Amino acid sequence: MVEANSGHELTEDEAALYDRQIRLWGVDAQKRLRAAKILLVGLKGLGSEVCKNVMLAGVKSITLLDHEPLKEEDFGSQFLAPRSEVGKNRAEASVARARRLNPMVEVKIAPPAEGEAKSDPSLRPDSFFSEFQIVIATGLGAESLKRLNQVCRRVSTDKNKVCLIAGDVFGFHGYIFSDLQEHVHLEQTKSIIHGKDKGDAVPSTENIKKLTHFVPIEEPLSINWDSGNTSNVHDSFFLVQVLLAFIDENGHTPRNMESDFSKLQEVRDKKLSSIGVPPEKVPDSALRKSFGEVCPVCAVVGGFLTQELVKAVSHMGSPFNNFLLFEPELCEGIVCRIAKERTHGKSKGSKKKDYSSATSPAKKMKV
Amino acid sequence: MANTIQLYGNDLSKSVEDSKVLVVGAGGIGCELLKNLVLSGFKNIEIIDLDTIDVSNLNRQFLFQKAHVGKSKSSVARESALQFNPNANIKSYHDSVMSATYNVNFFKQFALVMNALDNRAARNHVNRMCLAADVPLIESGTAGFSGQVEVIKKGLTECYECVTKPNQKTYPSCTIRNTPSEPIHCIVWGKHLFNQLFGEEDPDEDVSPDTEDPEAVGDAGQRALEKEMDGGKTNDGALSSSESKQIIERKSTREWAKSCNYDDKMLFHKLFYDDIKYLLSLHDLWKKRRPPTPLTWDSLPDAGSSRAESAPALKDQRIWSVAECATVFSESVKSLRKSLEVCTLETPLYFYEEEF
Numbered sequence: 122m123v124e125a126n127s128g129h130e131l132t133e134d135e136a137a138l139y140d141r142q143i144r145l146w147g148v149d150a151q152k153r154l155r156a157a158k159i160l161l162v163g164l165k166g167l168g169s170e171v172c173k174n175v176m177l178a179g180v181k182s183i184t185l186l187d188h189e190p191l192k193e194e195d196f197g198s199q200f201l202a203p204r205s206e207v208g209k210n211r212a213e214a215s216v217a218r219a220r221r222l223n224p225m226v227e228v229k230i231a232p233p234a235e236g237e238a239k240s241d242p243s244l245r246p247d248s249f250f251s252e253f254q255i256v257i258a259t260g261l262g263a264e265s266l267k268r269l270n271q272v273c274r275r276v277s278t279d280k281n282k283v284c285l286i287a288g289d290v291f292g293f294h295g296y297i298f299s300d301l302q303e304h305v306h307l308e309q310t311k312s313i314i315h316g317k318d319k320g321d322a323v324p325s326t327e328n329i330k331k332l333t334h335f336v337p338i339e340e341p342l343s344i345n346w347d348s349g350n351t352s353n354v355h356d357s358f359f360l361v362q363v364l365l366a367f368i369d370e371n372g373h374t375p376r377n378m379e380s381d382f383s384k385l386q387e388v389r390d391k392k393l394s395s396i397g398v399p400p401e402k403v404p405d406s407a408l409r410k411s412f413g414e415v416c417p418v419c420a421v422v423g424g425f426l427t428q429e430l431v432k433a434v435s436h437m438g439s440p441f442n443n444f445l446l447f448e449p450e451l452c453e454g455i456v457c458r459i460a461k462e463r464t465h466g467k468s469k470g471s472k473k474k475d476y477s478s479a480t481s482p483a484k485k486m487k488v
Numbered sequence: 489m490a491n492t493i494q495l496y497g498n499d500l501s502k503s504v505e506d507s508k509v510l511v512v513g514a515g516g517i518g519c520e521l522l523k524n525l526v527l528s529g530f531k532n533i534e535i536i537d538l539d540t541i542d543v544s545n546l547n548r549q550f551l552f553q554k555a556h557v558g559k560s561k562s563s564v565a566r567e568s569a570l571q572f573n574p575n576a577n578i579k580s581y582h583d584s585v586m587s588a589t590y591n592v593n594f595f596k597q598f599a600l601v602m603n604a605l606d607n608r609a610a611r612n613h614v615n616r617m618c619l620a621a622d623v624p625l626i627e628s629g630t631a632g633f634s635g636q637v638e639v640i641k642k643g644l645t646e647c648y649e650c651v652t653k654p655n656q657k658t659y660p661s662c663t664i665r666n667t668p669s670e671p672i673h674c675i676v677w678g679k680h681l682f683n684q685l686f687g688e689e690d691p692d693e694d695v696s697p698d699t700e701d702p703e704a705v706g707d708a709g710q711r712a713l714e715k716e717m718d719g720g721k722t723n724d725g726a727l728s729s730s731e732s733k734q735i736i737e738r739k740s741t742r743e744w745a746k747s748c749n750y751d752d753k754m755l756f757h758k759l760f761y762d763d764i765k766y767l768l769s770l771h772d773l774w775k776k777r778r779p780p781t782p783l784t785w786d787s788l789p790d791a792g793s794s795r796a797e798s799a800p801a802l803k804d805q806r807i808w809s810v811a812e813c814a815t816v817f818s819e820s821v822k823s824l825r826k827s828l829e830v831c832t833l834e835t836p837l838y839f840y841e842e843e844f
Contacts, residue, residue: 137544177550196527197492200523413494420524428633
């Protein structure tokens with residue numbers, strides 16, 4: 122899968138349009154992008170950012186799926202749907218402007234769903250998902266994400282792996298989760314080999330294949346911390362878990378401070394006690410900042426999310442594994458691996474439930 | 489916008505609505521910024537950019553489409569952003585922010601200025617204007633996968649010019665002129681040649697061989713001595729007297745090029761035959777290096793041969809043969825000579841490049 126896809130050569134028009142990014146990530150990465158089929162679930166603020174970025178990157182096709190109508194409140198961050206389309210399905214309302222972003226990319230709307238799948242995209246039949254290389258899921262709760270992640274793994278074959286990248290923006294907060302299953306990427310090491318004499322320096326590049334194991338989202342979300350060591354896990358992770366549980370219960374992210382705040386507090390208390398985390402890990406002050414969608418946060422999280430998509434499709438660059446938590450106070454994207462075991466396929470070293478060794482220390486990205 | 493008011497509070501929401509802000513630059517950052525401003529509820533926005541839209545902008549400057557190529561960036565950015573929020577007032581200027589029109593009073597009318605520029609000269613200028621007008625400035629930049637944002641406020645933070653920025657990487661002149669070994673050395677040489685022939689002449693950027701190369705000091709020292717004793721004439725058989733005179737007297741390359749009316753073949757001969765012959769005479773340079781090969785216009789090594797079969801399909805990915813390079817050189821010289829004819833002496837041609 123890492124070998125260059127030689128099936129499709131880029132046209133001169135494509136080379137001219139993508140010139141600046143080809144300089145950055147090379148022709149092979151661009152060829153792989155232009156063969157990729159993407160499913161985008163959810164077209165609120167974050168969804169429209171990701172849609173824009175993926176369109177500009179130059180994939181083969183993007184399929185838009187949203188089970189809700191466009192609302193007035195979306196316009197603080199949704200820029201693909203015109204204001205005149207309130208009440209229309211969000212994906213359908215976004216398709217015209219999306220197409221204009223790049224005429225070389227095919228933009229489709231997911232066909233209408235049947236039965237329960239009408240209100241939950243993760244309940245669509247497996248066959249709907251099998252043609253995609255990447256499924257991007259925004260706006261979904263924990264249960265839908267777990268189900269969708271299982272579907273992606275289930276329909277993956279040797280010929281076509283369906284990767285899941287989930288993400289959302291909750292007020293000033295945001296997260297991204299990646300399950301690229303078993304992912305191989307090329308890491309280029311550039312070095313200058315110096316000869317004995319001045320002026321004999323020869324630049325050389327070496328490609329090293331690296332394998333990364335990912336876990337499905339069910340695993341980090343079902344860890345019972347048992348009041349254990351959570352020092353390696355940023356508190357934002359628990360906030361994200363509370364918000365994903367809120368969506369499970371209410372069918373939407375918290376949007377109205379007056380009516381949703383007490384519900385959110387209840388969900389927090391219930392969720393955190395069920396996973397053995399003290400409630401002070403997610404204070405009221407953090408909950409208050411997680412209403413609606415702040416548009417610059419959508420832009421930042423949508424940018425990072427698309428970069429992970431480009432890495433996944435191109436097999437170039439080290440992908441983050443597995444969470445990115447956007448911390449608004451410090452304006453930082455915190456990357457950490459939250460999983461039961463650090464390495465796959467090996468038996469657990471210790472029987473004691475101590476997840477401090479299961480999570481890798483957070484890396485920080487200043488943004 | 490009900491959500492935003494809940495999150496920002498009434499005071500901040502009102503400030504956002506009432507504040508007049510300036511965006512300097514409608515490129516990659518400027519387009520994203522303008523979108524974020526109108527969606528966040530800013531109502532009074534001005535945007536300035538002197539540039540017009542190019543196809544290569546469209547992969548990231550998402551407010552522009554193919555139909556807009558050639559049009560003013562600031563004006564198209566304004567039209568596109570207004571679709572996102574028709575209630576905003578956006579004023580666009582297709583102009584250089586460094587123009588005297590945009591004086592301190594102009595800057596004083598804004599609550600905030602945001603730089604989304606691609607070059608240091610304009611960044612320095614806006615930085616100074618904002619300090620003089622005492623208006624906060626948000627400065628930004630990207631390069632490849634990296635980027636940065638900083639707030640600049642008089643009396644509170646460092647300003648853009650408080651810390652001297654490292655100059656763009658420079659290379660020893662003898663590497664550029666005598667012994668280039670990496671592609672970047674050749675690009676630097678090409679830019680120097682451009683300035684020598686058509687732009688602002690800089691004696692430090694002379695592209696002629698460097699006689700003071702410490703590596704060739706044995707030869708060069710002898711040469712200089714001979715020059716002194718001999719009134720400029722050397723007795724090195726490798727060079728004809730006219731050739732050595734031309735090089736050693738260091739006649740301005742520009743003067744010489746003018747005197748032969750920028751004849752492409754004569755320029756080619758000087759740069760790729762005479763100068764190379766001279767470099768070959770500096771024997772010390774080639775003891776451990778592969779020596780260069782002088783080229784003559786009429787017998788270029790791969791003239792007439794076609795590599796088209798094995799070449800990649802895209803023209804930007806193909807490696808030119810020496811003959812193709814020579815053709816491009818010749819066409820460029822002819823076209824630049826024409827541009828120079830319509831230029832006055834005070835404004836030579838300049839090589840515009842984005843800052844990285």
